[in-house]
Every structure is written in structure tokens, then in C-alpha cells.
Amino acid sequence: MSKAAIIGGGVIGGGWAARFLLNGWDVAVSDPDPQAERKITEVLANARRALPALYDRGLPPEGRLSFVSDIAEAVVGADWVQESIPETLELKHRILPAIQAAAGPQAIIGSSTSGFKPSELNAAGTCAIVAHPFNPVYLLPLVELVGDAATCADAAAILRNIGMYPLTIRKEIDAHIADRLLEAVWREALWLVKDGIATTEEIDESIRMGFGIRWAQMGLFETYRIAGGEAGMAHFMAQFGPALSWPWTKLMDVPEFNEELVDLIASQSDAQSGHMSIRELERLRDDNVVGMIRALRRTNSGAGGVVRTHEASLPDPGERKGLPITATRQVPVSWTDYNGHMNEAHYLEAASQATDRFMELIGADAAYVASGRSYFTVENHLRYLDEVRAGDTLTVTTQVLAGQGKRMHLFHRLWRGPVNLAATVETMLLHTDLSTRRASEPRTPIAEALSNWVARHADMPAEGAGRSVGQRPGGSG
Ligand SMILES: NC(=O)C1=CN([C@@H]2O[C@H](COP(=O)(O)OP(=O)(O)OC[C@H]3O[C@@H](n4cnc5c(N)ncnc54)[C@H](O)[C@@H]3O)[C@@H](O)[C@H]2O)C=CC1
Numbered sequence: 001m002s003k004a005a006i007i008g009g010g011v012i013g014g015g016w017a018a019r020f021l022l023n024g025w026d027v028a029v030s031d032p033d034p035q036a037e038r039k040i041t042e043v044l045a046n047a048r049r050a051l052p053a054l055y056d057r058g059l060p061p062e063g064r065l066s067f068v069s070d071i072a073e074a075v076v077g078a079d080w081v082q083e084s085i086p087e088t089l090e091l092k093h094r095i096l097p098a099i100q101a102a103a104g105p106q107a108i109i110g111s112s113t114s115g116f117k118p119s120e121l122n123a124a125g126t127c128a129i130v131a132h133p134f135n136p137v138y139l140l141p142l143v144e145l146v147g148d149a150a151t152c153a154d155a156a157a158i159l160r161n162i163g164m165y166p167l168t169i170r171k172e173i174d175a176h177i178a179d180r181l182l183e184a185v186w187r188e189a190l191w192l193v194k195d196g197i198a199t200t201e202e203i204d205e206s207i208r209m210g211f212g213i214r215w216a217q218m219g220l221f222e223t224y225r226i227a228g229g230e231a232g233m234a235h236f237m238a239q240f241g242p243a244l245s246w247p248w249t250k251l252m253d254v255p256e257f258n259e260e261l262v263d264l265i266a267s268q269s270d271a272q273s274g275h276m277s278i279r280e281l282e283r284l285r286d287d288n289v290v291g292m293i294r295a296l297r298r299t300n301s302g303a304g305g306v307v308r309t310h311e312a313s314l315p316d317p318g319e320r321k322g323l324p325i326t327a328t329r330q331v332p333v334s335w336t337d338y339n340g341h342m343n344e345a346h347y348l349e350a351a352s353q354a355t356d357r358f359m360e361l362i363g364a365d366a367a368y369v370a371s372g373r374s375y376f377t378v379e380n381h382l383r384y385l386d387e388v389r390a391g392d393t394l395t396v397t398t399q400v401l402a403g404q405g406k407r408m409h410l411f412h413r414l415w416r417g418p419v420n421l422a423a424t425v426e427t428m429l430l431h432t433d434l435s436t437r438r439a440s441e442p443r444t445p446i447a448e449a450l451s452n453w454v455a456r457h458a459d460m461p462a463e464g465a466g467r468s469v470g471q472r473p474g475g476s477g
């Protein structure tokens with residue numbers, strides 16, 4: 001079992017703790033704040049609700065979380081140590097040597113610093129790299145890596161394994177890449193509020209109703225390439241380049257950071273969002289982020305592509321009761337309805353994912369479909385046997401009842417947790433030629449693989465299969 005030590009368990013340390021734990025790592029946290037355990041427990045509850053919802057496959061079993069009183073105890077035996085204490089160079093210069101003295105030679109020491117360069121962090125002879133994440137760390141994949149090339153390469157491999165997107169920065173620079181961009185936007189926004197042009201709410205609307213949505217899926221340059229029309233980026237540059245010298249921006253001119261400015265921004269922010277607690281806002285943010293990343297999965301773009309790559313690397317779930325596990329996942333809140341349980345449509349969605357997986361097992365995979373052949377479902381019989389709630393683990397096993405010629409007859413069992421049968425879905429499929437859209441014989445390797453599964457499942461009971469709608473168990477109608 002891998003171990004991470006989190007030094008400083010505030011907003012960012014708590015997010016790192018959740019990211020590692022939900023990917024199966026043990027985590028030890030050291031933070032002098034007596035409220036740290038409560039805060040991390042609350043952040044973890046939000047993370048448990050959100051992160052698994054990005055995946056159509058179960059994440060590894062959660063690791064063990066411990067809170068320890070000193071840094072040396074947290075760091076001992078750790079493969080990764082993440083420093084996430086406040087952004088003060090003096091404090092980081094005190095804590096990083098203490099971490100390094102206690103850490104084993106195998107440990108990667110990452111700093112969450114938003115702005116300091118590795119040469120500044122390591123002035124006291126330590127060898128930390130910058131591993132700068134984005135809030136919420138358990139959902140957003142980006143981590144900016146800066147520092148020793150070999151350590152950054154090892155760190156990148158670990159981060160990919162926990163579903164993150166390492167971006168290794170070519171040269172160290174204050175505030176890395178993303179915070180330089182965010183800082184420019186923040187600076188302009190502060191001016192707009194201070195000068196009475198816009199309120200905090202109006203600025204947020206200007207982002208979320210427009211370019212914020214664009215940025216999540218194509219970033220800045222790809223978006224502007226499209227904005228150049230058919231003539232592309234060169235035309236865009238020619239058209240809008242002159243604006244850089246017009247008074248569109250105050251550029252490096254920073255508003256004076258005084259009490260008056262803080263009060264102005266804070267009071268507008270209270271009026272805008274003060275009716276919700278921070279945890280409620282976090283849950284709203286997380287549900288929206290999950291929905292956006294799930295949409296991006298479909299086109300394999302941006303953060304959605306990262307989740308799909310990570311999902312494909314998760315271990316095969318194996319078998320249950322001699323049958324292949326064809327789907328396993330945690331039930332997301334978005335699958336539940338006004339009755340407080342999993343909506344009927346998602347029982348079929350889980351079964352449909354299981355059918356897709358079973359098709360892969362017999363070789364009728366994406367390449368086979370691309371070659372012009374597939375299976376079409378022609379009939380489903382779904383029996384709802386038990387309620388399933390958000391957070392439950394749903395596992396689907398698939399039994400082949402028959403598979404000859406064009407026909408494939410499957411029996412999916414949907415399990416809630418280890419023992420509760422929540423539903424059965426009996427599915428009849430016909431092999432289809434995608435060019436004629438008519439039933440056709442499968443290719444020989446597919447037919448052979450299917451008949452092997454038929455032989456393996458031939459003597460297994462399939463209680464509940466073959467019933468018609470309304471028929472009682474064991475009865476005739
Ligand atoms: N908040 C944000 O949006 C982001 C912050 N960061 C960076 O992450 C780091 C932490 O920032 P936040 O989590 O926002 O701050 P925070 O104030 O929420 O958390 C800092 C934590 O460090 C603890 N701490 C203080 N001294 C300590 C010590 N000697 N040993 C162990 N723990 C100690 C505090 O009790 C507190 O819980 C900073 O370097 C910041 O630049 C990075 C990305 C985003």
C-alpha cells in the first residue's frame with residue numbers, strides 16, 4: 001500500500017488527502033490546527049460524493065486516514081510528502097528541512113506553493129519540487145510540476161496513477177503558468193469593482209455565461225483560432241492584436257490593496273453568496289464540475305480525456321460467483337431522483353454498460369464495431385428487486401443464457417454491495433451488419449468466443465430469467 005504524508009491540512013492539504021485516499025493510498029496528516037481533523041473529514045465527505053461520480057468503474061478501495069501530531073511521524077515510510085502550509089517563504093524554509101530530515105530517500109517531496117520557485121523553496125538545501133494543484137484538488141486534474149527533471153518525471157507517473165494531469169513547466173518562473181493567467185484576470189476584476197464599473201456578481205456572470213464555458217473545453221488559443229473564422233489564428237491576431245495597445249487593460253497596474261478595497265469586495269461577495277455556507281457552495285461547485293467533466297468524457301477532451309485514460313488503467317474487477325464482473329461503480333447523486341434512490345433509467349444504463357463490456361470480452365469491441373459489425377438490443381426485461389442509494393457500490397455480473405448464430409441472450413444481475421440483488425436485466429441482442437442495418441452472422445472468432453462462454457455458463461442456475469411481466473417468482477402468472 002502506498003503512503004502519502006500531508007503537511008498542512010487546510011483547503012489544499014485536505015483536497016490532496018482526499019485525492020490520495022480515494023485512489024487507495026494511506027494518508028497521514030500533520031497540522032497543528034485543532035480543527036484540522038473536522039475540516040478534512042467534511043472535505044472528504046464532499047470528495048466521496050463527487051470524485052467517484054466521474055467514473056464508470058469503481059475506484060480502488062479507500063486507503064486509511066490518520067492524524068498525527070508531528071511531521072516526522074507523518075512522513076515516515078511515505079512515498080509522497082505534500083507540503084501545503086501557508087504561502088510564507090520563511091515558514092516553508094522551516095518546515096521543508098524538517099520534512100526532508102524525516103523522509104526516506106524514495107519519497108517525493110512536493111510543495112503546493114502557488115508562487116514560489118523551486119530555487120527559492122530549496123534555498124536551505126532541500127530538494128522539493130513544486131507540485132501546484134488546483135482547488136478542488138480531488139476533482140481538478142491539473143498539477144504544475146517544476147524542479148529537478150528526474151524527480152518531476154517520477155512525480156508525473158504517480159500523479160497519472162491517481163487520475164491527475166501533470167504539466168511539467170520548462171523553466172521556473174514566479175507563479176508558474178496558470179496563476180499568472182488567473183492573476184491577470186483577478187487584477188482587472190479588482191479594478192472593475194474599485195472603479196464602480198461592475199459588482200462581483202456581474203463579473204462572475206460575465207465569466208460563467210460566456211468565456212468560462214469555452215475555456216474548460218478548448219482553453220484560450222484553440223478558442224481564438226475558431227474566432228478567427230476560416231482564416232484561423234493569423235486573421236484573429238491581425239484583427240485583435242491592435243487592441244493590446246488600446247486601453248482595454250490596466251495591465252500591470254495593481255489597485256492599492258487597502259482595507260477599503262477588501263471591504264468593498266467582501267461586502268459584495270457576502271451579498272452575492274452569503275446565503276450559502278462554504279460546504280454548500282463546495283457541493284454546488286462539485287456537482288457542476290462533475291457534470292462538465294462528464295460531458296467532456298464524451299468527446300475525450302480536456303479533463304474528460306484524463307478521466308477516461310485513468311479509468312482504462314484501473315484494475316479489472318474480476319469475477320463474482322463464477323461470473324465475469326462486467327460493470328462496477330459507485331452510484332452518483334446524479335443517478336438518484338425525487339424518491340431518494342437510484343432512478344429506474346440508471347438500472348438499464350448499468351446493464352447497458354455491462355453489455356458493452358461483455359461484447360468486449362467476446363471480441364466485439366470498438367475495433368470490431370469500426371469494421372462495420374455490432375450487436376443491437378432487441379428486447380430487455382428488467383426486474384427491480386431492491387432500492388439503491390447514492391454512494392452504494394453497484395456491481396453487475398453477466399451470465400450467457402444462449403449464444404448461437406445471430407442471437408446473444410444475456411442475464412445481468414445488479415448487486416448492491418456484496419450480497420444484495422438489486423435487479424436482474426435479461427437482454428436479447430441480434431448481431432447486425434452496420435451497413436445494411438440487418439441481422440447478420442458474427443465473424444468466426446466472435447461466434448467461437450461466445451460459444452465458449454455459453455459452455456462455461458451452461459449448468460449455472462438463472463433464477464428469474466425467462467419470466468414475463470407480472471409473473472410471480474415460482475408462479476405462472
Ligand atoms: N487555496 C488555494 O486556492 C490554493 C492554495 N495553494 C497553496 O497551498 C498552500 C496552502 O494553502 P491553503 O490550503 O489555501 O491554506 P490554508 O490556510 O487553508 O491551510 C494551511 C494549513 O497549514 C497549517 N499549518 C500552519 N503551519 C503548519 C505547520 N508548521 N505544520 C503543519 N501545518 C501547518 C494550518 O493550520 C492550515 O490548516 C499554499 O502554499 C498555497 O499557495 C495552491 C493551490 C490553490
Ligand SMILES: C[N+](C)(C)CC(=O)CC(=O)[O-]
Nearest residue numbers: 113114133134135179182
Ligand atoms: C489563489 N491562488 C493563487 C491560491 C490560486 C491557486 O494557486 C490555484 C487555484 O486553485 O486557483
